[in-house]
Amino acid sequence: MKLFHLYRIEDLSGVSGTGPVVEGVVFTNGWCALRWMSRRSTVCFYQSIEDVRNIHGHGGKTELILHDFEPLRGTRGEAASRKFESFLETVENLSALVNLGEEPEATLEQVTALEAKIQEDLRSLKAQIAKKIRTRAARTS
Numbered sequence: 001m002k003l004f005h006l007y008r009i010e011d012l013s014g015v016s017g018t019g020p021v022v023e024g025v026v027f028t029n030g031w032c033a034l035r036w037m038s039r040r041s042t043v044c045f046y047q048s049i050e051d052v053r054n055i056h057g058h059g060g061k062t063e064l065i066l067h068d069f070e071p072l073r074g075t076r077g078e079a080a081s082r083k084f085e086s087f088l089e090t091v092e093n094l095s096a097l098v099n100l101g102e103e104p105e106a107t108l109e110q111v112t113a114l115e116a117k118i119q120e121d122l123r124s125l126k127a128q129i130a131k132k133i134r135t136r137a138a139r140t141s
Contacts, residue, residue: 003067004067005020006052006064008062008063010061011061012061022037043095044092047092094118
């Protein structure tokens with residue numbers, strides 16, 4: 001994993017301020033989590049550091065500072081990585097849905113589309129859990 005900060009040189013929106021405004025991590029699979037360092041702190045997930053840079057760079061007004069630590073070598077298998085990816089995607093969809101309520105141009109169609117994605121995530125999770133329960137029950141009988 002690698003740690004990073006977003007350092008805002010100029011605050012165009014007047015919301016986050018200047019200086020260090022985000023602390024974040026790049027996971028070994030490329031996904032990123034970041035936490036806004038404001039009074040109303042939120043946590044966001046992105047599929048890549050490039051997405052973070054493109055969305056929050058504000059045309060060079062915010063600098064992404066990537067800290068140079070050696071990443072850990074994962075011992076998780078492919079199945080565990082898929083589970084984690086699924087978890088991050090679900091959290092990203094939930095976060096997007098919550099934040100959509102703050103967007104002045106948000107539409108009900110966008111809300112419905114995100115709701116459908118989240119429901120599909122939950123159906124998939126339920127199917128995985130049911131399969132594990134049936135497997136365990138078959139072994140014990």
